[in-house]
Amino acid sequence: MSKGLLFVLSGPSGVGKGTVSAELRIRKPELIYSVSATTRQPRTGEVDGVNYFFKTHDEFKKMIDNDMLLEYAEYVGNHYGTPRDFVDRTLEAGNDIFLEIEVQGALKVMEKFPEGVFIFLTPPSFEELQNRLQNRGTETMDTINNRMTVAADELEMMKHYDYSVVNDEIDLACKRIESIIIAEHCKIRK
Numbered sequence: 387m388s389k390g391l392l393f394v395l396s397g398p399s400g401v402g403k404g405t406v407s408a409e410l411r412i413r414k415p416e417l418i419y420s421v422s423a424t425t426r427q428p429r430t431g432e433v434d435g436v437n438y439f440f441k442t443h444d445e446f447k448k449m450i451d452n453d454m455l456l457e458y459a460e461y462v463g464n465h466y467g468t469p470r471d472f473v474d475r476t477l478e479a480g481n482d483i484f485l486e487i488e489v490q491g492a493l494k495v496m497e498k499f500p501e502g503v504f505i506f507l508t509p510p511s512f513e514e515l516q517n518r519l520q521n522r523g524t525e526t527m528d529t530i531n532n533r534m535t536v537a538a539d540e541l542e543m544m545k546h547y548d549y550s551v552v553n554d555e556i557d558l559a560c561k562r563i564e565s566i567i568i569a570e571h572c573k574i575r576k
């Protein structure tokens with residue numbers, strides 16, 4: 387049996403990765419989504435094991451020490467990481483897996499899985515990115531400013547990705563990603 391494909395969706399905070407992924411889950415239920423571990427506090431409505439595995443700093447460190455993370459990164463004061471075992475088992479079983487992670491982590495996955503498919507989600511403009519972060523209302527103005535500073539560096543990394551997709555409209559962004567998934571599967575059949 388051939389292995390599944392690893393898709394990584396990345397891009398600056400607030401660009402709409404979570405929103406687009408949630409819509410893709412509805413449109414492509416056959417895709418399997420990785421649940422990350424994080425030391426960040428849950429936001430209202432977030433559920434442990436569904437949105438994230440919420441960990442203490444000690445628990446997260448143990449995961450690193452036991453080599454349980456495919457990649458991890460510190461992002462604006464919190465740690466985030468992708469549990470390795472779930473990714474490996476999904477791919478070995480011949481299923482595709484979808485990771486939604488920030489840019490430092492994606493660059494690490496590129497080293498370990500160069501055969502992965504790396505998609506950078508871009509905002510229509512920098513101003514719109516700031517509007518989206520502010521309108522989401524989940525971060526303080528300080529955190530938003532920090533995330534915008536990081537975003538400027540992250541946009542520089544877009545050139546390392548296989549695809550860039552503009553998230554102007556959720557429907558269009560999803561259609562673009564769905565086309566990429568189809569195209570990557572066609573490549574395998576050739």
Ligand SMILES: Nc1ncnc2c1ncn2[C@@H]1O[C@H](COP(=O)(O)OP(=O)(O)OP(=O)(O)O)[C@@H](O)[C@H]1O
Nearest residue numbers: 398399400401402403404405518522553554555556
């Ligand atoms: N195409 C779009 N047009 C307008 N608003 C959008 C669009 N996509 C997402 N949004 C809004 O932008 C905000 C940020 O989206 P979302 O939380 O999905 O971003 P994210 O990239 O996952 O952020 P983070 O990396 O911080 O988790 C949300 O309020 C969402 O509703």
Ligand SMILES: Nc1nc2c(ncn2[C@@H]2O[C@H](COP(=O)(O)O)[C@@H](O)[C@H]2O)c(=O)[nH]1
Nearest residue numbers: 399422458459461466467468486487488491
């Ligand atoms: N490197 C990783 N980044 C991850 C992972 N899971 C999520 N993220 C990214 O972190 C930021 C902030 O997320 P938020 O939920 O606090 O807004 C965002 O860009 C996520 O995509 C991961 O496992 N590794």
